[in-house]
Amino acid sequence: MASPTPAPCPPKGQALLEAMRRHLFSSQAKSASLATIHDHYVCLSLAVRDILLTSWVDTADTYTSQHVRTATYMSAEFLLGPHLENNLVSLGLREEAAAACEALGLTLEEMLAEEPEPGLGNGGLGRLAACFQESMATLELPAIGYGIRYEFGIFRQQIGPNGQMESTDPWLARGNPWEVIRPEWSYPVLIGGQTVIGVAYDTPILGYGVHTANTLRLWSAQAPDAFDFASFNAGDYTRAVLHKVQSETLSKVLYPNDELEQGKRLRLSQQIFFVSCSLQDMFRILGSQGIPVTEFHRKFAVQLNDTHPAIAVAELMRLLIDVHGVDWDTAWSITTATISYTNHTLLPEALEAWGLELFQQLLPRQLQIIFEINARFLRTLRIRFPGQPELLERLSLIEEGPHRKVRMAHLAVVGSHTVNGVAELHSRLLKENLFADFARVWPDRFTNITNGVTPRRWLAVANPPLAALLNDAIGTDWCRHLDQLRKLEPLATDAGFLERWQGVREQAKERLAATIRQDTGVLVDPSSLFDVQVKRIHEYKRQHMAALQVVERYLRLRAGEDLPPRTVIFGGKAAPGYAMAKLIIRLIVGMAEIINIDPAMDGRLRVIFLPNFSVKLGQKIYPAVDLSEQISTAGMEASGTGNMKMSLNGALTIGTLDGANIEIRERVGDDNFFLFGHTAEQLAAINRNGYHPMPWLENDALAKEAIDLIGSGHFSEGDRDLFHPLLANLCSSDPFRVMADLGDYRRAQNEVDSAWCDAGRWSMMSVLNTARCGFFSSDRSIQEYADRIWKVAPVPVNACSVIPSPS
Ligand code: GL4
Incomplete structure (x- = not known):
């Protein structure tokens, strides 16, 4: 496979090439004749790892010797995506790696395609959490990410004629060159009377253009001993191994629900498992630096990513009191000075509340502590708000009733010094609704930090042609200071620049068209308008509303209307137990089957459901989007981040006043955004008067026709019952107010059609979207967390000469 005459390689490329050859022998134990593509991928990754290790080791040394204040980010999910290309871009070695691959008769593209992605998150x-890790490293902030090393990440989605099918994601099956096991950092956790050991696996998170490489530390569960010797000696080998297997199931699999709490025993076990290991690890660090435990809050700022790690409030108290002998009051001030909490959703079904019985069985001591926290909390409330038992009941950490429960969001609020939402509207609604009573008690505790996305992965890595154009037009600084994109504004009316812009967009669309062909077999026209909705499938995100709109378009085209060609692309996973979401996928797939083979739709309309939406696939999709569908029911999408990725890459948004859409529109300008739909306030008013979809539907002949067509079995091979649950729901309760917004959505879509016909104007609007999106960098979000919540300052890391350099 090696090419006989290697192409000339730049010096760093030469070093990579040599390292790849060395690793083939010393790590993969092979000669070139037996090497598979995967072997070469591993060798390239190890060669890159050799280079970044200097940063990683220097960073750890610097943090340790300087006793730095450190942010720790606790999250049950890190949807990392592949590491190789991101690390190459951070090290500035992409070209060199491509040359090294070429010299071996390989391409960098095939290496990148080989990497399984760590899908350790839902959406x-x-x-x-992954964008934030990368920004913390880029901003040179001392930080550690703590989570779970799930052996099986988010399931793989296949799409068949019946919609979604799930299979497992054994992402570790062929090893993982990016992690280092640290058996010396293992901790016991007592769950339900049994001890489980958490072992640290570390992954380096490189900063861009700096010498910092922070650590993401994921815990893997192990049984304390390989065997239960009592059973073993009694001859019961199977039983002896059983406990081992049971313990290790703890980090086996990621729960595949986004915004749904299932209240499962294993889930609570996972939560205490990773939280306890992480806190014990922080105590270990404290001890190793000779810092007294009463200084915990000066050393660490702990951020809870949603309520999944909220048990940290009780566990930190337990460790301080039971293990380190601190008195209650001191422990409580340390805990509340340490912890802060980010809320990510207002949806009631996502609010975690654990039954007392289960809690008592698994975590009796932590429950005792929660009761004590609650008793003291309610006591202060009683004094401040005399004669208001209902207020106390609403605020209590315990939900009363036949099945008493621990409210994890309340535990998180009470145990934190700061609580934030993730976009302005969301943070306001948090204060007005979900946490209204808490906001009365502690008005200063609540704040907003609007989400962001990393421009490295979502622009530099995902869209190299756009990155090159930006470098050429405004310099390279945008990648660290995304506000620099502002410099593009004057170019939005420059004909020469617009032509190059158009060229970049065409490349991305051609690349996506090739992927679509490969993954679905459907040919799409890259010059058609790419209308894209990719995200988890959920009724509140209203993929069914987009689908209805497509059916309407189909009807209008069949009736002879002249509309510009569109390719409507959907992607996203449905929680395996969420029947309505799966039915929505089934509808889109059924529509695609009919529409894509209808000769009348040739050159006018294509419908695509791209299977297995993932970080990797996202990197191909976001750069190619013309129209970004952000159409959730106002007040329901806490922020959204796909909206940012698309706009950053030059897409125009069609969207409601929800989540971060509002802030995107404010920044890109209302002329460059297709707004529609009711506001959260308007919907609240409609709800107060009693909502029913029928009056909306009765006045809308086209919507009726579309619904009738679906109901007639047109998209389900004559089966009239299949979509009944979906249609009946839309026409009776319509919980997500599709009918109330559908007409206005159509109006906005018509505006999109007219705007698209003026290609010059569309390009200008596209440039302005990119130019004005700098605010949505996760660097800005993280800077806000660091300044306003964590009080953590940057600590630059210098290259330290004592560490051997591989080259
Ligand atoms: C989510 C929100 O739904 C989403 O709007 C937000 O962008 C994201 C990150 O803050 O958090 N909350 C949950 S739960 N899942 C999400 O994706």
Whole structure:
């Protein structure tokens, strides 16, 4: 496979090439004749790892010797995506790696395609955690990410004629060159009377253009002993191994629900498991630096990513009191000075509340502590708000009733010094609704930090042609200071620049068209308008509303209307137990089957459901989006981050006044955004008067026709019952107010059609979207967390000469 005459390689490329050859022998134990593509991928990754290790080791040394104040980010999910290309871009070695691959007769593209992605998250919440890790490193902030090393990440989605099918994601099956096991850092956790050991696996998180490489530390569960010797000696080998297997199931699999709490025993076990290991690890660090435990809050700022790690409030108290002998009051001030909490959703079904019985069985001591926290909390409330038992009941950490429960969000609020939402509207609604009573008690505790996305992965890595154009037009600084994109504004009316812009966009669309062909077999026209909705499938995100709109378009085209060609692309996973979400996928797939083979739709309309939406696939999709669908029911999408990725890459948004859409529109300008739909306030008013979809539907002949067509079995091979649950729901309760917004959505879509026909104007609007999106960098979000919540300052890391350099 090696090419006989290697192409000339730049010096760093030469070093990479040599390291790849060395690793083939010393790590993969192979000669070139037996090497598979995967072997070469591993060798390239190890060669890159050799280079970044100097940063990683220097960073750890610097942090340790300087006793730095450190932010720790606790999250049950980190949707990392593949590491190789991101690390190459951070090290500035992409070209060199491509040359090294070429010299071996390989391409960098095939290496990148080989990398399985660590899909250790469900959607936006997990991806945000990953963007944040990268920004913390880029901003040179001392930080550690703590989570779970799930052996099986988010399931793989296949799409068949019946919609979604799930299979497991054994992402570790062929090893993982990016992690280092640290058996010396293992901790016991007592769950339900049994001890489980958490072992640290570390992954380096490189900063861009700096010498910092922070650590993401993920815990893997192990049984304390390989065997239960009593059973073993009694001859019961199977039983002896059983406990081992049971313990290790703790980090086996990620729960595949986004915004749904299932209240499962294993889930609570996972939460205490990773939280306890992480806190014990922090105590170990404290001890190793000779810092007294009463200084915990000066050394660490702990951020809870949603309520999944909220048990940290009780566990930190337990460790301080039971293990380190601190008195209650001191422990409580340390805990509340340490912890802060980010809320990521207002949806009631996502609010975690654990039954007392289960809690008592698994975590009796932590429950005792929660009761004591609650008793003291309620006591202060009683004094401040005399004669208001209902207020106390609403605020209590315990939900009363036949099945008493621990309210994890309340535990998180009470145990934190700061609580933030993730976009302005969301943070306001938190104060007005979900946490209204708490906001009365502690008005200063609540704040907003609007989400962001990393421009390295979501622009530099995902869209190299755009990155090159930006470098050429405004310099390279945008990648660290995304506000620099502002410099593009004057170019939005420059004909020469617009032509190059158009070229970049065409490349991305051609690349996506090739992926679509490969993954679905459907040919799409890259010059058609790419209308894209990719995100988890959920009724509140209203993929069914987009689908209805497509059916309407189909009807209008069949009736002879002249509309510009569109390719409507959907992607996203449905929670395996969420029947309505799966039915929505089934509808889109059924529509695609009919529409894509209808000769009348040739060159006018294509519908695509791209299977297995992931970080990797996202990197191909976001750069190619013309129209970004952000159409959630106002007040329901806490922020959204796909909206930012698309706009940053030059897409125009069609969207409601929800989540971060509002802030995107404020920044890109209302002329460059297709707004529609009721506001959260308007919907609240409609709800007060009693909502029913029928009056909306009765006045809307086209919507009726679309619903009738679906109901007739047109998209389900004549089966009239299949979509009944979906249609009946839309026409009776319509919980997500599709009918109330559908007409206005159509109006906005018509505006999109007219705007698209003026290609010059569309390009200008596209440039302005990119130019004005700098605010949505996760660097800005993290700077806000660091300044306003964590009080953590940057600590630059210098290259330290004592560490051997591989080259
Ligand atoms: C989410 C929100 O739904 C999403 O709007 C937000 O962008 C994301 C990150 O803050 O968090 N909350 C949950 S739960 N899953 C999400 O993706």
